[in-house]
Amino acid sequence: MILLAGGTGRLGTVLATRLTGHDLAVRVLTRDPARAGHLAAQGVEVATGDVRNRASLTPAVEGADVVVSAVQGFTGPGRVSPATVDYQGNINLIDAAKATGAQLVLMSVAGAAADSPMELFRMKHAAEEHLGASGVRWTIVRATAFFELWIDVLSQTAARSGRPVVFGRGDNPINFVSVTDVAALVEHAVTAPATRGRVLQIGGPENLTFNQLAVAIQAAAGRTTAPRHVPPLALRLMAQTAGRIKPELGRQARAALLMDRIRLSHDAGNARQTYPDIPLTPVGMCLAPKPKNSRLQAQ
Numbered sequence: 001m002i003l004l005a006g007g008t009g010r011l012g013t014v015l016a017t018r019l020t021g022h023d024l025a026v027r028v029l030t031r032d033p034a035r036a037g038h039l040a041a042q043g044v045e046v047a048t049g050d051v052r053n054r055a056s057l058t059p060a061v062e063g064a065d066v067v068v069s070a071v072q073g074f075t076g077p078g079r080v081s082p083a084t085v086d087y088q089g090n091i092n093l094i095d096a097a098k099a100t101g102a103q104l105v106l107m108s109v110a111g112a113a114a115d116s117p118m119e120l121f122r123m124k125h126a127a128e129e130h131l132g133a134s135g136v137r138w139t140i141v142r143a144t145a146f147f148e149l150w151i152d153v154l155s156q157t158a159a160r161s162g163r164p165v166v167f168g169r170g171d172n173p174i175n176f177v178s179v180t181d182v183a184a185l186v187e188h189a190v191t192a193p194a195t196r197g198r199v200l201q202i203g204g205p206e207n208l209t210f211n212q213l214a215v216a217i218q219a220a221a222g223r224t225t226a227p228r229h230v231p232p233l234a235l236r237l238m239a240q241t242a243g244r245i246k247p248e249l250g251r252q253a254r255a256a257l258l259m260d261r262i263r264l265s266h267d268a269g270n271a272r273q274t275y276p277d278i279p280l281t282p283v284g285m286c287l288a289p290k291p292k293n294s295r296l297q298a299q
């Protein structure tokens, strides 16, 4: 049995489908079972729990051989935060896995480091450290930014005006990877004991600036108009004002400012040499229209 925390999310949904397709029993952890309806229909078991509540994890991990953490608290419903979900929530999951002897695969981020200016990257790193010291048998998967998330963000901001909104200058090269490629590597981490004790890095084939991604989105939609920008000054104001009342907004504004200047490019070559079977989906394929009932499109 595999317990998939974050199974209702963008990556988790693709991963759950892959695992059940290989006849593996999957249980998804969610705060709201209504969000897992599409997975229950595929034969996935659904457990209700919140990674911030250690007691709620005890029944969820019962009988699990491997626990996968694909949760994130950077954004989303329920007043989440990187400190409460990516750090403390992961600690709770690791401790719950330890109590039952389960192994654990942790989704982390490329660039996770104790001294990163990005809060999320520091919290992921702290969770990695706890896992390494826990005695649990582990694999860590560090991924770059998900293409599908940013394509959705930019496309949604273009919905009315036909012009995507880039937060900041948008001229820093960023590595984007498709969730389908990440799901393939996480599935390998779940099923291959040889990956225990290893940090697997995954990036996509392209380093693109947000401006370049916005132009690609415009071209795929048959539009030629240039993207709009929220200038850095407005982001700083947003972080200082709106961010005090709505922490998530402040976090997003601070992250946008950092994404303009910290190193987020990645050379995907090494991981691809180690795992030549993992796909390397280019942005053009991520931009191709998806079937109407696609869960990826719906998110």
Ligand SMILES: NC(=O)c1ccc[n+]([C@@H]2O[C@H](COP(=O)([O-])OP(=O)(O)OC[C@H]3O[C@@H](n4cnc5c(N)ncnc54)[C@H](OP(=O)(O)O)[C@@H]3O)[C@@H](O)[C@H]2O)c1
Residues within 6 Å of the ligand: 005, 006, 007, 008, 009, 010, 011, 012, 029, 030, 031, 032, 035, 049, 050, 051, 052, 069, 070, 071, 072, 073, 076, 080, 085, 089, 107, 108, 109, 110, 142, 143, 144, 145, 146, 147, 149
């Ligand atoms: N998105 C990226 O660009 C990116 C890049 C690198 C790494 N990652 C990592 O990849 C993983 C998947 O990311 P994603 O973008 O696919 O996530 P997502 O679509 O935003 O989904 C987030 C998931 O986290 C779960 N979650 C959040 N707070 C929770 C809580 N308190 N208790 C239990 N579950 C909670 C949600 O479950 P419910 O709402 O159903 O409770 C949901 O399934 C994350 O670990 C993320 O940090 C993401």
